[in-house]
Amino acid sequence: MIEVKNIQKSYGEIKAVKGISFSIHTGECYGLLGPNGAGKSTTINMLSTLFPPDTGEITINGLNVKTSIEEIKKILGVVPQEIALYSNFTAWENMMFWGGLHSINKTDLTKKAEELLQLVGLSDRKDEKIKGYSGGMKRRINLACALLHTPKILLLDEPTVGVDPQSRNMIFELIEQLNKDGLTIIYTTHYMEEAERLCDRIGIIDSGVILAQGTLDELKRHSEIKDVIVVECSQTPDEAYLISKLNLNVKVTDHTVYIESNDSKKDLTRCVIGCSEAGYEIHHIDIQKANLENVFLKLTGKQLRD
Amino acid sequence: MxxxxxxxxxxxxxxxxxxxxxxxxxxxxxxxxxxxxGSGGGDDVHKIALLVCDQDKSEITKSTINDIDSVKMIEVIPCAYDTAIDLIKKGKRTSVLIFRKGFSDSVKNLHPLPLDFKYDAARVQETGILQSILPKALFSGTVGKLITKEYFGEKLNMLDSATRYKVFAALAFGGALSDNNGKDISPEKIMRVNSTSIIAAQVGNIGLVQAVAGTAVMMLLFSLTGMGGGLLDEKEQGTLKRLLYSPVHPSQILLGKMAASIIVAIFQLSIMFIFASLVFHLHIADKILPLTILIFATAVACSGFGVFLATLARSRSQLQGMSTLIILSMSVIGGSMVPIFLMPQWMQNVSVVSINYWSIQGFYDILWRQLPIGPLFLTKVGILLAIGITLTLIAFRFFRKNVMALE
Structure with a gap:
């Protein structure tokens, strides 16, 4: 559905995007994960036809973003990073305005707006001015306004910045539902847990380059990141014994054993049995699953929130 | 600390x-x-242009014209009668002094002087100054010398210089004599200057027209620049980006803003004139059509200016600084604060670059000079529309370059 081929974008001397490529299938939720200034928003802006790439090519539904702007705008819904709403207007007035720009007839627009307000849990507050809303409520209306014309593709640019947990959860559930209903989604974020929860595939982007992309498992494999089984014992275990017994990478610090594993569920039993056979009394067991934080750290050498 | x-x-x-x-x-x-x-810092004096039409073409008139020209505040511009009247009607000149045929004979024979002073009553300050300066110029020059010699004769010595001047001023422009020594002179029979306004101006209305038109245009520029600045607010708040994501062409965004500005401007100006009419009795009832045309043209020009400035600036604060400077400057040179005829001639020439000038002069034409809708009025309307359209076209360019540069 979306093909991005080697696109580049510069602002004067600054190269914001340095030749990235990816493709997204219909109904997929694709995440662009990276820190601030990585090039996520620039990529979204190029996808949304706001400005064309300097080089490279983007096609959406077979339409080129440089030549088929109007057609692409009809099938795209964009949720900008900012709360792009008129704060002196009510939620309803905002929805009528933004929906009206897509030339939807009034009856359909009213119906759709009511449906979306219900979905984002703000039906009873639709006549309040946006400036009186909490950050989370604003974000929910911000999202709802992008769905009024029933787009086929939804671009979400960090839609949960400054959002309370309740609203965040509501937004997640809504995105999951929309994706389940067949909407293709591109989701940019610098929160790993969001990308892990929502995205079928993730592209890790930093300094205008996609460092790796794939499912979470593929990324873990690509970056050779493993789960860690942590076993806390009554006394200091013998590291050499455990290595020979388990045939895994084992580290012992004080009373705790750290065992790296590609399949932590399978290896957990072996570890417990190994420790018990050696006569160590086990106090506590934990599995530290390999996550995007580890992957990002491995790929970029820095924390995602640096 | x-x-x-x-x-x-x-x-x-x-x-x-x-x-x-x-x-x-x-x-x-x-x-x-x-x-x-002021005068630009030098010794230059703000000269008032006076058209002079010499139909007598005698040595006395030539000498008298030289006398007038030697007055620091007056710049004599020789001119044919018809041209002079036309220039005054167009508002390009203030007044003409006409030496009718037989002027020199009248001086010599002590007959009433055929001297006419025709002026634009809308330019009350300038003509007032001329009416106060001219008697002195005439009195201290050739005519004064000849007449006092012929008429006063030995009585001349009885009068001191100040009294002689008062007498002469009264002779020329019909003031009252204040010195008993002059009472038996009966001077008005000889030396009255026939002063007539050739523009059917509304007496007593000049200050009101100036106040309403001047203030209205200046405030309109401020408010429409503020409205244009909404573009920058939209940029900062992200709604502009969202507008650009939607199926709306960038030009539609700018034209939409423009149209809204024009509507607000029309209402703002209309309310100001209606207010002036109700509260200060500004006579607009029979001027609705020209007033509507001029209000529309002014609204287009000011809206174009507001959008132009907003697209030129890169932030709200930049716009604020820039607009204060430009609007105040335009208002000063364009006549919003004081009538332009109080300024030096070169500054009056510069004032045509301001929107204020064309609009205020247009309001003068309608409400003060009582001119009908004709070429003179329509030229001002045309210029205002041209300014508005030109600034809007430039704004389109800047909009793409400055405002749409979102990153």
Whole structure:
């Protein structure tokens, strides 16, 4: 559905995007994960036809973003990073305005707006001015306004910045539902847990380059990141014994054993049995699953929130 | 405390906008005001142009014209009668002094002088100044000498110089004599200047028209620049980006803003004139059509200006600084604050670059000069529309370059 081929974008001397490529299938939720200034928003802006790439090519539904702007705008819904709403207007007035720009007839627009307000849990507050809303409520209306014309593709640019947990959860559930209903989604974020929860595939982007992309498992494999089984014992275990017994990478610090594993569920039993056979009394067991934080750290050498 | 003081000064100097507002802007405004109302710093005196039509073509008239021309505040411009009347009707000149045929004979024979002074009553300040200067110029020149010699004869010695002048002023422009010594002179029979306005101006209305038109246009420029600045607010708040994501062409965004500005401007100006009519009895009832045309043209020009400035600036604060400077300068030179005829001639020539000038002169034509809708009025309307359209076209260019540069 979306093909991005080697696109580049510069602002004067600054190269914001340095030749990235990816493709997204219909109904997929694709995440662009990276820190601030990585090039996520620039990529979204190029996808949304706001400005064309300097080089490279983007096609959406077979339409080129440089030549088929109007057609692409009809099938795209964009949720900008900012709360792009008129704060002196009510939620309803905002929805009528933004929906009206897509030339939807009034009856359909009213119906759709009511449906979306219900979905984002703000039906009873639709006549309040946006400036009186909490950050989370604003974000929910911000999202709802992008769905009024029933787009086929939804671009979400960090839609949960400054959002309370309740609203965040509501937004997640809504995105999951929309994706389940067949909407293709591109989701940019610098929160790993969001990308892990929502995205079928993730592209890790930093300094205008996609460092790796794939499912979470593929990324873990690509970056050779493993789960860690942590076993806390009554006394200091013998590291050499455990290595020979388990045939895994084992580290012992004080009373705790750290065992790296590609399949932590399978290896957990072996570890417990190994420790018990050696006569160590086990106090506590934990599995530290390999996550995007580890992957990002491995790929970029820095924390995602640096 | 010194540390705080140092920090404050440093912070102030780092804020370029604050520095500009503090030093540069007042300096520029003082310069503009000084140039408008002053003399540019030299010994130049603000000269009032006086058309002179010599139909007598005698040595006495030539000499008298030279006398008038030698007055520092008057610039004599020789002119044919019809041309002079036309220039005054068009508002390009204030007045004409006409030496009718037989002037020199009248001087010699002590007959009433065939001397006409025709003026534009809308230019009350300038004509007032001329009416007060001209008698002195005539009195102290050839005519004065000849008449006093012929008429007063030995009585001349009885009068001191101040009294002689008062007598002469009364002779020329019909003032009352204040000295008993002159009472038996019966001077008006000889030396009355026939002063007539050739423009059917509304008597007593000039200040009101100036106040309403001048203030209305200046305030309109401020409010429409503020409205145009909404573009920058939209950019900062992200709604502009969202508009650009939607199936709306960038030109539609700008034209939409423009149209809204024009509507607000029409309402603003209309309300101001209706208010002036109700409260100050400004006579507009039979001027609705020309007033509507001019209000529309002014609204287009001011809206174009507002959008132009908004697209030129890169932020709200930049716009604020820029608009204050430009609008105040335009208002000074364009006649919003004081009538332009009080300014030096070269400044009056410069004033045509301002929107204020064309609009205020248009309102003068309708409400003061009582001119019908004709070429003179329509030229001003056309110029205002041209200014509005040109600025809007330039704004389109800047909109793409400055406002749509979202990153």
């Amino acid at each position: 010194l540390k705080i003081l140092r920090k404050e000064i440093k912070a102030f100097l780092k804020d370029r906008r604050a520095v500009m507002l503090t030093f540069l802007m007042p300096t520029i405004l003082i310069t503009v005001f000084a140039l408008a109302f």
